[in-house]
Amino acid sequence: MCLLCTMAAGEHGSLRKNMADRLTIGLDIGATKMAFAVVDVAGTVLDETVLPTLSTQPYAQTVERIAAQLNTYLAEYPLIEGIGIGVPGPINREAGVVLNAVNLGWQNCPLRDDLLAHLTRTLPVYIENDVNVGLISEYFYGKAKDMTHCVYLAIGTGLGGAVIINDQLMRGATYMEMEIGHYAIDPVNGRQCTCGQRGCVEMSISGKGLVSNATAHHADYPDTLIPVDDITTYAIIEAARHDDELATFVIDEAAEVLGQLCAWCTMIFNPNLIVLGGGLSHGIYDLVIEKTRAEMRKHCLPQSYDAVSIELSHSINAAMGASALVWYFQKESQLS
Ligand SMILES: [Zn+2]
Known part of the structure; x- marks a missing residue:
């Protein structure tokens, strides 16, 4: 008999098997x-x-x-x-x-x-x-395992988000919570978004944002490695890895806006963790993370900033x- 419960010796093994x-x-x-x-x-x-x-x-x-x-x-x-x-x-x-x-x-x-x-x-x-x-x-199998307060930013063609507070998924009144990609940070001078506004967050930090920014400034950088007839996310990231000035300009803007976004999420939700998910996060993480953290720190109170880490999503x-x-x-x- 087990000393801690009423099970016969060996039954714990079968209990685990039943769970599996x-x-x-x-x-x-x-x-x-x-x-x-x-x-x-x-x-x-x-x-x-x-x-x-x-x-x-x-x-x-x-x-x-x-x-x-x-x-x-x-x-x-x-x-x-x-x-x-x-x-x-x-x-x-x-x-x-x-x-x-x-x-x-x-x-x-x-x-x-x-x-x-x-x-x-x-x-x-x-x-x-x-x-x-x-x-x-992420909460069950990835980086947010054992976390009670976490924010997830899905950075791909567009940008969306999700939040767990006190182990509960945050839900909005009309199922539109964390549509943070369409918050307009530059509503007057920003680039036109498909949602009808100008200067949405995702016009800087998303696949469509990178392409739109590189297209808008291509003529200003005649020596760029990014071909004018093939302005893609892939071409921008590749050029940034070769210190191309246009690509660096585009990636730096993305890093800065991502830092501001992480700061808002930190100041609003006070999480322990922000997970960056989505295909683009994995493509640009090493290019942006230092600048993103520096920008985020500028806009957070120290008690909030010190409590949160930023991690790339587990590839699930x-x-x-x-x-x-x-x-x-x-x-x-x-x-x-
Ligand atoms: Zn928008």
Whole structure:
């Protein structure tokens, strides 16, 4: 008999095994592909599949293709206890409705109910926007593990954010929380953003921001290595690594605005950690981090600045990250 509980010797081992046997499915729906994964509670991926999204296909047919793959896994892994789904766009998470996923052409789609109508068994299905999924995956498996207060900035083609305060994901009144990329820091003279404003944060720190800035100033730098007919994020980063003046100008502006953004997040949320996620973060981290930290320090109170660190996101499989939604919502329901 164990000295600490009523279990017979050896039973703890089987308890751990039972925990590891707890399974979920994660599904990341992107504009071009849908990634599925069967994941155990320790974050081990047991199975994975990628299907094309075919975003021009009618929603109903896409739902049928998703359900067919989910049913394959449900038949193969009877211990699956929930499904977590990440979608690019705002979600009514209580109703499981995708409000507006522009890249998928989905508006007001009741994805959860539509999937449950096709699944061979009823189980919890949780849907979140992909930026919140990014933070939840860091919180369970990545850099934000064991953190109670953290901010996640997803820097890719655009810029979005997510926040966990006191172990709870921050939610807005109309599912539009942390749309920080469209805060206009230079509304008069800034570059035009697709949202209609000028000088949004993401016009400086995002893929489209870097390209827009390099395009606007290309004529001022006739010796630049960035070809005028191929101004891409990749070309800008490559040129910055060769000390190109235009690229350095563009990257320095990105670093400065990112530093201001990190300062706002620090002053508002007082986190212990800011995680930089998204593809562009990984491409420019070493080029910006020193300047970003210096700029951030200028705009923070010392007690806030000293408490927070900035880290690059763990490189996590997006479907595996979505699977963590099941554990997150189980935990949240226990807290409330
Ligand atoms: Zn904007």
